[in-house]
Amino acid sequence: MGIVPGKTLGGKIILKTFSSRLTAAVRRCGNPVVVGLDPRRERLPAPLQPASEDQVTLADSYRDFCQAVIDVVAPLVPAVKPQSAFFEQLGPAGLDALAQTIHYAREKELLVILDGKRNDIGSTAMAYAQGYLAGPASPWQADALTVSPYLGDESLQPFLQTAVASGTGIFVLVKTSNPGGGMFQDLEVHDLPLYHHVAKHVESLAAQSVDASGYGAAGAVVGATYPEQLTEMRRVMPHSWILVPGFGSQGATARDVAGAFAPDGLGAVVNSSRGIIFAHSLPEYRDQFGDQRWQQAVEAATRQMIEELRSATSAGRL
């Protein structure tokens, strides 16, 4: 994948949009699985435990671990989602590891959704957008970025405009998967929860940027832990890809996320992080694989998630 200039038409370079690239990747893989790259020191398999506690050594372990996960999942799934927080936690060395991880994933033809939940006022939002979403002009070269809606449309436009111009995308936080996420998101405004108003705005951004795939450059984050709301959000945002976190270790099942999909199996991608990357330490895989064969545990957990989604959702029609 990556952001490659497409065919030239009459001398004009045609960029492929993010939604068309995501559609193609999901169709090629036959599943909507996103593998979350959330490295944590204490959960790395024994062979990748760092030899010392200094940040550079730790960051190298994170990079090696993520690249080894990518080696396993690249033939199987359309996308990975590195969680910026865990890399930032290690200081500048961690950000080097993040950049190398993104680069490696793109080389392996995975789409990269960077989970940074960024945003700021307009001109500063543009700096984030240029840094992450400007394609070859961006040092990070993410294919998509998660962004926060609290600062309003004015703060989302720089991301959207950069995404449209560069063939990248955004996923706006609408309804998050954490148990306490409703504190503000569920507050009632004109008889509807706040997140519903945010969703309507995301749909307007998606509709502005819709392409032949039927979806726009603005997607939404809606947690798998709210099955009814997923169905509602699919209806409210017909032109938005929905990124669904919370599968697996946060408790949601394939059945819970079924409502996020369109009838043709498109429209949603489902993320699992710990349930895949740390599968070697989970009860269902530990005895069979353990720390030494941790990559086989990653593969087994990925294949299991793919099967579950294909049998319990319209993704089976892909």
Next chain:
Amino acid sequence: MGIVPGKTLGGKIILKTFSSRLTAAVRRCGNPVVVGLDPRRERLPAPLQPASEDQVTLADSYRDFCQAVIDVVAPLVPAVKPQSAFFEQLGPAGLDALAQTIHYAREKELLVILDGKRNDIGSTAMAYAQGYLAGPASPWQADALTVSPYLGDESLQPFLQTAVASGTGIFVLVKTSNPGGGMFQDLEVHDLPLYHHVAKHVESLAAQSVDASGYGAAGAVVGATYPEQLTEMRRVMPHSWILVPGFGSQGATARDVAGAFAPDGLGAVVNSSRGIIFAHSLPEYRDQFGDQRWQQAVEAATRQMIEELRSATSAGRL
């Protein structure tokens, strides 16, 4: 300042809280000015324009520029606020420059409020908190961090707990300074705008962590561009420091921010970024200083802002 273990009392190390350190710094300087470090390639003074466009050279220019600003303002003001977006825009090299900028500011005894507007679900929020706010255990060692409220209390608690344990602080986005910030923030919930509900929650976090200074570890961001709301927010959040962006180049005057202060001149800090760091190119300073004497323009603009705040707000009583 910096996070230095205070006196030991019966063998127990007493950390100074962020609010007590901020109170002491504001009193020592006699003003509440925060200088925003928002480096932008095209606005750097001529002597600091990078020799080439590669990211490492650009990042070195940002670091040199910020350190030269710090040299000027460290004797004058209590704090600086680096804007993470502009450093992130340069990729990993930019983050190296950010780390060096923070380190340099702390060496010069400035408090560092990192403007990153971070947040995520609980366990991931903890990674951000540990990375930025854990004092000597944190690679970044910010004194405070701006955070977004959209994910609710569960996402704010890891930041607050880390801040309290480490003598650092947070500033939660309540009412942002951008013209379009009201899109969601002003939506009415039970007859009050959403930001009012966020403010009440920030006050509860501040009240949980209040110390002898009368303020807690949770502050709020309220834009200078909304003078009436500043007065209201001061009343709603009596235990929260208010970080006020939007002064100067965003249009707000010293009179506009008066409502953010308590009668004793404490309780608020006011940020100016472009109006200070790029003063050399502003009409009021350009002819007198220009690019070559840009640091003198920074000093003149800082002193001007200090005077304006001291004459038009209760900060004059400091």
